[in-house]
Amino acid sequence: MPNPPLRDREATRARLIAAVGNLLARKGFKALGVNAVAREAGVDKVLIYRYFGGLPQLIAAFGQEGDFWPSVSELTGGDPVAFGRLPLDERLRRLTRHFVAGIRRRPLTLEILAWETVERNELTAELEMIRENTHLRLTEMFFPAGAGGADLQAVLGLVGAGLSYLALRARDVQWYNGVDIQSEDGWRRIEAAVDQIVAGLLSSTPNRE
Amino acid sequence: MPNPPLRDREATRARLIAAVGNLLARKGFKALGVNAVAREAGVDKVLIYRYFGGLPQLIAAFGQEGDFWPSVSELTGGDPVAFGRLPLDERLRRLTRHFVAGIRRRPLTLEILAWETVERNELTAELEMIRENTHLRLTEMFFPAGAGGADLQAVLGLVGAGLSYLALRARDVQWYNGVDIQSEDGWRRIEAAVDQIVAGLLSSTPNRE
DNA sequence: AGAACATGTCACTTAATAGTGACATGTTTT
């Protein structure tokens, strides 16, 4: 027995938005079509056009839901002020740990990250912007230019890129350069590698606060 | 005036294989369908099934063409023996330079790298294997476990992943963590960042050959 | 020459997709 129609615009909109998230998580972005989303939401597809204007706008609405990227607060461990008082090397180590945990626990984000490498759209542009902004604020707040005597922005960019990519690849692939990126052990090795990089960076130059 | 049919099986096979490469380079993997490849090759699509068995097998044949990843020789600068005699830090620096140059000058490889994040198929599996093998041989030949006192395998994996990802993203995006990855200047910053990482790694522990 | 085969063309089916116009049914306003 089919449910009676809801006749509730806002609820239907919400179901469609939720359907995007569910489909993305379950089937990946390749399954994201007008038909599939409508089916997932249990709603006629014409309502996507009526209520959002089309799939791109629906995806944009989903993008507003947020929480696709670790926030500054999450990256600093909840207390930015206390974080700012830590020595530089400790700040960098914690940042890495929180970042790795933050992206690995967000399958949706990894999916969007993969999408990004392939296509530009409302969601991927949104994620790009959030990420670049977060990085910018972090850098300004906690890693002023010249700290540690190295080009921290470039190093953090490179390391962040590496961590993102490894998390991304770990969805399908077990080994990367001899590291088992699907095991917790492998990720401990990676985190330890970052620690070694940080330690080296700060020991080879005057360790300014 | 349409050309007369070739009636040359090998030539037709070759045209199909070439068409895969051209399409991939010009339109990306999303355009890679049976119809598109046949059109690009100027050949009837049924021949893809007859001569290869299907698109996957045609793509696999294309994968055998090779040169999708910097070889050991390319990464060491042409003379592995001389490379092996360099001090560790110099080896790492050169490796990075050659690797960055090697992937950035291969648009097709970047395309496949993007494809990899999204789908597993004959080509992406091939690239994965080549890459993992190359890394393995490099590690065995030039970076024995424990050299430098750090987990070099993990560090190289992380840095390699970061470089690959940045090269990949640079196809569509200009800024990554405040670095302009579409400019030569930006890439010099990234290479310099690797130098700093290498220098730090080896200075903080006994610099064993 | 004739049979067997290789090469290539063409027309078709099946399935999936994005998008739209016409309609039915319920709610609100007058």
Add this chain to the structure above:
DNA sequence: AAAACATGTCACTATTAAGTGACATGTTCT
């Protein structure tokens, strides 16, 4: 109650894709 509107259903078009069976034409072997 009647008109106007909102919500949702349904059926359809047009496009594209993968895959296949029947045929035409040229080559090779006997």
